[in-house]
Structures are given as C-alpha cells and as structure tokens.
Amino acid sequence: MTEAAMTTMSAPAPTGRFGEFGGRYVPESLIPACAALETAFREAWADPAFHEQLSRLRSQYAGRPTALTPAHNLSAQLGVTLLLKREDLAHTGSHKINNVLGQALLARRMGKSRLIAETGAGQHGVATATAAALFGLRATVYMGERDIARQRHNVFRMELLGAEVIPVTSGSRTLKDATNEAMRAWVAAVDEAHFCLGSVGGPHPYPWLVRELQRVIGEEARAQAPAVPDVVVACVGGGSNAAGTFAGFVDTPARLIGVEAAGGAAMTDGMPGVVHGYRSMVLQDAHGQVLEAESIAAGLDYPGVGPEHAHLGATGRAEYRTVTDDEVLDAVRRLARAEGIICALESAHAVAWVLRAAGTPDLPTGSAVLLTLSGRGDKDMATLAGEVR
Structure with missing residues (x-):
C-alpha cells in the first residue's frame, strides 16, 4: 500500500461521490428528502448535544464499548494472533444498533413519526424495531419472503417489539427486493417517514451517514488493540460493519480485507452500475x-x-476476497468449538478467510489480525441445525 492510497474516509465530494462511485440516483420526488436528510445530518453531526445523547445511548442502552477478545485457542491452531471485535455482544446482537440509534435520533429531530426499513438477515429490522419502541415511533420493515422463512426468530422479535413486518414476494424474495419495496414505500410516505437504511449503500447521504454512525467500531477497536494489527478483516455485503471497522484503521499501515460471499461478490465479480440509488x-x-x-x-x-468500498478497492487501499458456503459453515463450527463463540453466518465469512489464509503468503505465520464479529448466531440456528455437525 502506498501513502497516496491512504484515505481518511472523510466526507464524500459535494456530489456524494467517493471517486467515481456513489451519487444520488433517485426519483425527482425523493431529491428534497435526501437533501433534507443531508442537511439534518450535517447539523446534528456538528451539534455537541446530539453526540452527547448518542454517546449516552451507546453506553447505557447498546452496551458499548464492545469487547476486543483474544482468540487464544484459534490463534494457537493457526499460527497468527487473532483478536475479535465483539459486535455480537451489542444490544440486539449485532452492529446494526449503532446505525439505527443515530438514525432514529435524526428522524425525531426531523419531526418524523415513522421508520421504514429493509432487512435481509433480520438484524437491521430488529434494531429498527428496537429503536422505534424506545423513541415511540412506528416501524414498518420490508423483508423478502425467502428470508422470512429462514429467519423466523428475528421476524418474531420484530413483531414482539411492535413493528409491522411486510413480506416481499417479488424477484428473488431476498434483500434486494426488500430494499426495492422499502424505497417505494418511502416515496409514498416521505412527509411522515424516515427511510432507516441499514447499510452503506443507497443515495447520498446514506453511505456517508451510515459509515459515520458505524465508525465507532473501528475507533474503539483501535483504542483497545495493543498495537496496530497487520490485517483488519470484516465480512462485506452492503458493507456497513466493514466500513465502520476500516474507518478506524484506514490511516494506518494495516491491510484492510473485506470478505464477500462467493455467490454474491460484487467487488470480485461485479461491474460499475447503478442499484438502489447509487x-x-x-x-x-x-x-x-x-x-x-x-x-x-x-x-x-x-x-x-457500498460505494466507498468500491472506491477503496479501486484505489487499492482495501482488498476483497470471497469464501464459499461450505467454508462458512466450517468456520462457524471451528470458532464455536475453539472459543465458545457462535457467530452469525455473515461474520463467519471473515473467519473463514482467516482459516484459509493463515500460514500462506496472504496471511503469513505470526501476523496480527483484528476481525470484526458483526453479529451472533442465534438467528441462524435453524440453518445451522441442518448443516453443521
């Protein structure tokens, strides 16, 4: 990595772009809503009272700071020093609460009475329902029919918290389609509702806003680590936990590794294009x-x-790898049996890459690795019960 490739992951250009990526590709009716959200976020982010309230919620409600746990047994097996940033220990069981608490505060600041959200694994939906209950807001969560079937645990949690969960039956009936429907609902209810987007995608200012709300992961981890690690690794779908983690280390010599699913590897197999407003x-x-x-x-x-990941990849500051479903299942089992930690299937992608790369030129013996466990595996028990022995 060259010094020129370093970035502070600061605010995007005024157009909402990170290099050639990002922007705001939405219907004309949503341009004022995006502009109003950007203005509200800039004002809130410059307001010490907003930060004080958010900090208090993070510590007294979400349980921050989360632990940085040395994985002693797995480290001995692999020949590397592995530290786990434990977002699975945060309230609701994942990093999603970091983002949603901030967005719920913004929604209330903007006079909105309702949160609209999309969810895939259900963790963002649960976090949204949680914040809505806390702040007295209504919550509507769109979730693909296929994901509802495999994430029943989280669907029940959302409903118990008072959210309305709307099944999406179009397309692949997964996160992409849930996001489509949530954005359509936002268009129809923009005066009363805030679209509480769960990842670092979407139209500007969402990629920047969500990354800033997740930056707490990387800043905490950097303060907790005994030294700057050689490698910082996190799973990447849309990429919010990775963006938050990378933000704490982007100005250090640490390698940044994002790990995608082999069947959904936009950084590895994709091409520049527009989806969901960016x-x-x-x-x-x-x-x-x-x-x-x-x-x-x-x-x-x-x-x-997320567009900032595309930019980090294009500039060479971050690297992106893929792992298979079989490697992920093995990673869940090995982490559970070595450390007594059952992580989410998403987080296990990062673990799987470390298991495969340790002792190779990609991750030499003796390396220090900091890995973000973005969530816990409770929600995946039905899937794991049929796959892991």
Missing part, C-alpha cells in the same frame, strides 16, 4: 440487468456493495 460495483449481465446473488447468509445475499 453507483458502485454491481452484479449484472452484459445488458446491465442486475443479477441475483446467492449466499447461505441472508445478510450477504445482495448484488451490490
């Missing part, structure tokens, strides 16, 4: 039609990736 790397055919992604992890079953 330009990034997208899985598409020669005619520009968006392709379906496939992953055992519902949260990574998405054909695009």
Whole structure:
C-alpha cells in the first residue's frame, strides 16, 4: 500500500461521490428528502448535544464499548494472533444498533413519526424495531419472503417489539427486493417517514451517514488493540460493519480485507452500475440487468456493495476476497468449538478467510489480525441445525 492510497474516509465530494462511485440516483420526488436528510445530518453531526445523547445511548442502552477478545485457542491452531471485535455482544446482537440509534435520533429531530426499513438477515429490522419502541415511533420493515422463512426468530422479535413486518414476494424474495419495496414505500410516505437504511449503500447521504454512525467500531477497536494489527478483516455485503471497522484503521499501515460471499461478490465479480440509488460495483449481465446473488447468509445475499468500498478497492487501499458456503459453515463450527463463540453466518465469512489464509503468503505465520464479529448466531440456528455437525 502506498501513502497516496491512504484515505481518511472523510466526507464524500459535494456530489456524494467517493471517486467515481456513489451519487444520488433517485426519483425527482425523493431529491428534497435526501437533501433534507443531508442537511439534518450535517447539523446534528456538528451539534455537541446530539453526540452527547448518542454517546449516552451507546453506553447505557447498546452496551458499548464492545469487547476486543483474544482468540487464544484459534490463534494457537493457526499460527497468527487473532483478536475479535465483539459486535455480537451489542444490544440486539449485532452492529446494526449503532446505525439505527443515530438514525432514529435524526428522524425525531426531523419531526418524523415513522421508520421504514429493509432487512435481509433480520438484524437491521430488529434494531429498527428496537429503536422505534424506545423513541415511540412506528416501524414498518420490508423483508423478502425467502428470508422470512429462514429467519423466523428475528421476524418474531420484530413483531414482539411492535413493528409491522411486510413480506416481499417479488424477484428473488431476498434483500434486494426488500430494499426495492422499502424505497417505494418511502416515496409514498416521505412527509411522515424516515427511510432507516441499514447499510452503506443507497443515495447520498446514506453511505456517508451510515459509515459515520458505524465508525465507532473501528475507533474503539483501535483504542483497545495493543498495537496496530497487520490485517483488519470484516465480512462485506452492503458493507456497513466493514466500513465502520476500516474507518478506524484506514490511516494506518494495516491491510484492510473485506470478505464477500462467493455467490454474491460484487467487488470480485461485479461491474460499475447503478442499484438502489447509487453507483458502485454491481452484479449484472452484459445488458446491465442486475443479477441475483446467492449466499447461505441472508445478510450477504445482495448484488451490490457500498460505494466507498468500491472506491477503496479501486484505489487499492482495501482488498476483497470471497469464501464459499461450505467454508462458512466450517468456520462457524471451528470458532464455536475453539472459543465458545457462535457467530452469525455473515461474520463467519471473515473467519473463514482467516482459516484459509493463515500460514500462506496472504496471511503469513505470526501476523496480527483484528476481525470484526458483526453479529451472533442465534438467528441462524435453524440453518445451522441442518448443516453443521
């Protein structure tokens, strides 16, 4: 990595772009809503009272800071020093609460009475329902019918918290289609509702806004680590946990590794294109039609990736790898039996890459690795029960 390739992951250009990626590709009716959200976020982010309230919620409600746990047994097996940033220990069981608490505060600041959200694995939906209950807001969560079937645990949690979960039956019935429907609902209810987007995609200012709300992961991890690690690794679907983690280390010599699902690897197999209001790397055919992604992890079953990841990849500051479903299942089992930690299938993608790469030129023996466990595996028990022995 050259010094020129370093970036501070600061605000995007005024056009909402990170290099050639990002922007705002939405219907004319949503341009004022995006502009109003950008203005509200800039004002809130410059307001010490907003930060004080968010910090208090993070510590007293979400349980931050989350632990940085040395994986002693797995480290001994692999010949590397592995540290786990434990977002699975945050309230609701994943990193999603970091983003949603901030967006719920913004929604209330903007006078909105309702949150609209999309979800794949259900963790963002649960976090949205949680924040809505806390702040007295209504919540509507769109979720693909296929994901509802494999994430029943989280559907029940959302409903118990008072959210309305709307099944999406179009397309592949997964996260891509849930996002389509959530954005359509936002168009129809923009005066009363805030679209609480769960990842670092979508039209400007969402990629920047969500990354800033997730930056707490990387900043905490950097302060907790005994030294700057050689490698920082996280799973990538849309890429919010990775963006938040990378933000804490982007100005250091650490290698940044994002790990995608082999069946949904926009950074590896995609081409520049537009999806859900932003330009990034997208899985598409020669005619520009968006392709379906496939992953055992519902949260990574998405054909695009956040535009800042596309920029980090294009500049060479971050590297992106893929792992298969079989490697992911093995990673869940090995981490559970070595460390007593059952992680989410999404997080297991990062673990799987470390298991495969350790001791090779890609991750030499003796390397220090910091890995973000973005969520816990409770939601995946039905899938794991049929696959892991």
